[in-house]
Amino acid sequence: MTEASSTEAAKARRSDATRAAILTAARERFAADGYERATIRAIAADANIDPSMVMRYYGNKEKLFAAAAEFDLRLPDLTGVPRDEIGARLTGHLVDRWEHDDTLMALLRAAVTNQAAAERMRRLFAAQLGPVVTALVADPAEAPVRAGLIATQALGFALTRYVLCLPPVVALDRAAVVAWLGPTIQRYLAGERAE
Amino acid sequence: MTEASSTEAAKARRSDATRAAILTAARERFAADGYERATIRAIAADANIDPSMVMRYYGNKEKLFAAAAEFDLRLPDLTGVPRDEIGARLTGHLVDRWEHDDTLMALLRAAVTNQAAAERMRRLFAAQLGPVVTALVADPAEAPVRAGLIATQALGFALTRYVLCLPPVVALDRAAVVAWLGPTIQRYLAGERAE
DNA sequence: ACTGTAGGCCAACACCTGTTGACATGTCGA
DNA sequence: TCGACATGTCAACAGGTGTTGGCCTACAGT
Numbered sequence: 001m002t003e004a005s006s007t008e009a010a011k012a013r014r015s016d017a018t019r020a021a022i023l024t025a026a027r028e029r030f031a032a033d034g035y036e037r038a039t040i041r042a043i044a045a046d047a048n049i050d051p052s053m054v055m056r057y058y059g060n061k062e063k064l065f066a067a068a069a070e071f072d073l074r075l076p077d078l079t080g081v082p083r084d085e086i087g088a089r090l091t092g093h094l095v096d097r098w099e100h101d102d103t104l105m106a107l108l109r110a111a112v113t114n115q116a117a118a119e120r121m122r123r124l125f126a127a128q129l130g131p132v133v134t135a136l137v138a139d140p141a142e143a144p145v146r147a148g149l150i151a152t153q154a155l156g157f158a159l160t161r162y163v164l165c166l167p168p169v170v171a172l173d174r175a176a177v178v179a180w181l182g183p184t185i186q187r188y189l190a191g192e193r194a195e
Numbered sequence: 196m197t198e199a200s201s202t203e204a205a206k207a208r209r210s211d212a213t214r215a216a217i218l219t220a221a222r223e224r225f226a227a228d229g230y231e232r233a234t235i236r237a238i239a240a241d242a243n244i245d246p247s248m249v250m251r252y253y254g255n256k257e258k259l260f261a262a263a264a265e266f267d268l269r270l271p272d273l274t275g276v277p278r279d280e281i282g283a284r285l286t287g288h289l290v291d292r293w294e295h296d297d298t299l300m301a302l303l304r305a306a307v308t309n310q311a312a313a314e315r316m317r318r319l320f321a322a323q324l325g326p327v328v329t330a331l332v333a334d335p336a337e338a339p340v341r342a343g344l345i346a347t348q349a350l351g352f353a354l355t356r357y358v359l360c361l362p363p364v365v366a367l368d369r370a371a372v373v374a375w376l377g378p379t380i381q382r383y384l385a386g387e388r389a390e
Numbered sequence: 391a392c393t394g395t396a397g398g399c400c401a402a403c404a405c406c407t408g409t410t411g412a413c414a415t416g417t418c419g420a
Numbered sequence: 421t422c423g424a425c426a427t428g429t430c431a432a433c434a435g436g437t438g439t440t441g442g443c444c445t446a447c448a449g450t
Contacts, residue, residue, distance in 0.1 A: 014417085015427065034308035036231045040408065050429055055409060111359055112307040113229035118359050125361060148355065148363030149375055155359075156351015160343065164306055164313050164350075166320060168343030179389035180344055184379050194374035209447085210397060235438065245399050250439060 019057055021047040026054075026068040030106035035065065035114040065110065069120060071103040073128045079135055086136065087186025092178050094154050098162065105162060108155070125151050133189065142193060149188040157181060214252055216242040221263040225301035230260065230309040260305065264315060266298040268323045274330060281331065282381025287373050289349050293357065300357060303350065320346050328384065337388060344383040352376060 025046035029038035040061055044051040058064040076093060078086050098104055107124070110117035129150065134143040157177070160169045172180070220241035224233035235256055239246040253259040271288060273281050293299055302319070305312035320342065328345065329338040352372070355364045367375070 013426080018427080034229075034231075036229075036407095037308055039406085041406085051408085052410075052430085053428065056427090061408065109307055112304055112354075113232055121359050122361055144363040145367070148361050148367075151361055152351045152355045152364060152376075153348055153379070154351070155354055156347045156349070159307075159350055159354055160347045164316050166317055166343050166346055168339040169347060172340070172343075176390045180383070181347075183382070183389075184348070187378070188375070194378075195371045208396085213397080231437095234436085236436085244397095246438085247400085247440080248398065251397090256438065 015057070018047070018049060018053065022049070022054055022057060022064075023068055026064055027102045027106050030065060030068060030110055031102040033109070034112070035110035035117060040064075062116065065106075065114075065117065066120075069103060069107045069110070069117065071101075071107060071124060073097060073124070075128060075132045078132065083190060084186070087184070087189060088178050088182035090150075090189070091154075091182045091185050092174070095174055095177055098158055104158070108158060109163065136189060138190075145195075146188050150185055153181060153184050153188065210252070213242070213244060213248065217244070217249055217252060217259075218263055221259055222297045222301050225260060225263055225305055226297040228304070229307070230305040230312060235259075257311065260301075260309075260312065261315075264298060264302045264305065264312065266296075266302060266319060268292060268319070270323060270327045273327065278385060279381070282379070282384060283373050283377035285345075285384070286349075286377045286380050287369070290369055290372055293353055299353070303353060304358065331384060333385075340390075341383050345380055348376060348379050348383065 022043065025043045026038070029043050029046065032038070033042075040051050040054050043064075044054050047054075054064060058067055073094075074097065076089070078089060081089055107117060107121055111121040112118075125147065129147050130143065133147040133150065134140055137143050137146055157169070160166045161172075217238065220238045221233070224238050224241065227233070228237075235246050235249050238259075239249050242249075249259060253262055268289075269292065271284070273284060276284055302312060302316055306316040307313075324342050324345065325338065328342040329335055332338050332341055352364070355361045356367075
């Protein structure tokens, strides 16, 4: 055995490093180029292996993307936070997630032209943002709309800052982003309903 | 002469109909599929002509896109509107533009994976939204940031509703969109600065 | 009626894509 | 030591892409 444990079924394979390298390269390429322009060949070259290895380990491009786009927003528990600070906290957290992880970017860029990626994005927000909003909102029936509106502003910010790179939006520092967007998120979360 | 005027230099060529058909088909394809998945062959098939015609009339794919993505937001003059209604008016107008014209969609879908399209999007907002915001804002130095923030919310709404199709956002009717997003735009436009 | 030319089609090119199978190498248990 | 299996490389495939040039056809101006 090359690893510590002796009786465990999950032994560390020698190929795990390669698998990880492929996944990292895939995330970077998908994030930078989108689904169709990110080629298996380019990903393999980045990972310093042959394109056929990608196929052996992940089956096909679709499955490779599915593996590379696995993502957890890691939303914090906000039930204890003072009500009027929630918007700012949520905004700050989302900015941090965008800045330090390629995965969301890969998902966003791909989702615009790829149906499967779009479906994944929908599930991500429904499964991860949905519950958090439901727990914070007075009337649970309003939760989906409010979560949707938050997605509107969060994704719009990411789109203009990281993808389209509109200069004034790129220029904002973290504090400014929280100060401007925080109240918007706050209103979508807890403001009086507007329908 | 086939047309009314006799001495005019701009005579209507027989190919004008074809040119227009190509442009319409191109807009639809770019809007539905994005830049790389919208193929010249598919566009030509939609326009019922040969792919080589597209090349003859527009040179190459890049120039075809440039011609198809020509867009005017047609922002109304808002200087006479009561200050607290401006956000709602602007929001309503933008929704209408999105709903009745493929071009913005083509631009958005392409801009996510195509540098030239992204640059075009930046120019669109700088040249068309910028001046309107400058005219409405107290301190002209704040105009770019405020226009950027508006872009953030406007594009985020379009992204989630028309591209990603998040169900709760798709379900909103026009009045609900204006009621929810109007105040946000209003605050970005005229609210106290938050930096 | 004749002819030049604009409008249109066809076939092909060079290239790139995802994907596959055959083959070499190295590692580890028996 | 030997053989089984994991790891990796190479070359090729079938199909799709933007793009090009040659050829046909029908109409406009004389």
